[in-house]
Amino acid sequence: MKLEAVLEGAIDVHAHILPGMDDGAQTREDAVAMARVAEKHGTAIVVATPHVDLASRNRSQVAEIIRGSARTLAAELVSSGLSIRVLPGMEIAIDPHLLSLLSNGEALTIGDNGKYVLVELPFQHVPGYAEKVVFDLSSAGYVPVIAHPERCNEIANDPNRMYRLVRAGAIGQLNAGSLTGVFGKSTRRVADILLRHGLAHVIASDGHSPTARSCRLDQAFAIASRTLGRKAALRAVRDIPYAMVRGDGVRLEDPERYTPRRWFLFGRMGV
Numbered sequence: 001m002k003l004e005a006v007l008e009g010a011i012d013v014h015a016h017i018l019p020g021m022d023d024g025a026q027t028r029e030d031a032v033a034m035a036r037v038a039e040k041h042g043t044a045i046v047v048a049t050p051h052v053d054l055a056s057r058n059r060s061q062v063a064e065i066i067r068g069s070a071r072t073l074a075a076e077l078v079s080s081g082l083s084i085r086v087l088p089g090m091e092i093a094i095d096p097h098l099l100s101l102l103s104n105g106e107a108l109t110i111g112d113n114g115k116y117v118l119v120e121l122p123f124q125h126v127p128g129y130a131e132k133v134v135f136d137l138s139s140a141g142y143v144p145v146i147a148h149p150e151r152c153n154e155i156a157n158d159p160n161r162m163y164r165l166v167r168a169g170a171i172g173q174l175n176a177g178s179l180t181g182v183f184g185k186s187t188r189r190v191a192d193i194l195l196r197h198g199l200a201h202v203i204a205s206d207g208h209s210p211t212a213r214s215c216r217l218d219q220a221f222a223i224a225s226r227t228l229g230r231k232a233a234l235r236a237v238r239d240i241p242y243a244m245v246r247g248d249g250v251r252l253e254d255p256e257r258y259t260p261r262r263w264f265l266f267g268r269m270g271v
């Protein structure tokens with residue numbers, strides 16, 4: 001069975017598809033080509049999430065610029081004969097003041113509906129204030145979504161670092177490319193651990209281009225289907241993301257702690 005035939009109606013909550021905003025699409029043609037690839041491989045809605053560092057000074061107009069750019073691209077996709085929809089969002093570098101930046105409208109939520117917040121951690125470590133940010137957002141009715149935790153070194157070395165964030169109220173978002181091996185075997189292994197332990201719940205593309213890092217979700221969906229079963233894989237690429245773009249709540253299984261396997265001279269111990 002062809003993968004394209006398997007996946008329909010997927011929703012991609014993390015993509016750098018707005019042209020000229022960051023290191024993703026550089027031109028309108030790039031953006032349309034990215035959307036065309038996504039639609040061809042089963043994606044119905046893509047959320048445009050440019051990198052935003054809200055600690056920078058010129059941030060007051062960023063949300064409005066992203067909204068306008070997403071509207072322009074949406075019209076361009078229609079005129080290009082595509083049916084895929086595009087919604088505004090942001091990938092926000094974690095910031096101790098994130099809650100107030102959301103409250104005053106400087107930070108955009110996924111799909112701009114005021115609930116799910118795509119948060120990026122530094123690649124090296126998890127800041128000491130991360131749990132407090134997650135807890136504060138959760139208490140205020142937001143749901144923080146940790147972007148590609150498998151690519152953060154501290155979590156890769158200790159996946160239970162993510163357990164603490166999930167217990168504090170976060171959702172984990174894996175990159176499709178992490179599951180397919182684009183970022184190497186080690187990242188693929190961490191992504192698999194997070195997925196199996198309920199420490200990551202959603203798969204998104206984090207697409208940056210029409211080719212090398214595209215907006216395809218179908219291949220990662222196929223891998224997740226083998227790992228978790230088709231129903232759970234559909235939850236990760238369609239059902240939970242659908243709740244996100246609608247601003248609905250989601251009920252998640254309790255996460256499990258990861259127990260590293262220990263290797264001894266004569267074999268393996270532990271689970």
Ligand SMILES: [Fe+2]
Pocket residue numbers: 014016091147206
């Ligand atoms: Fe990203």
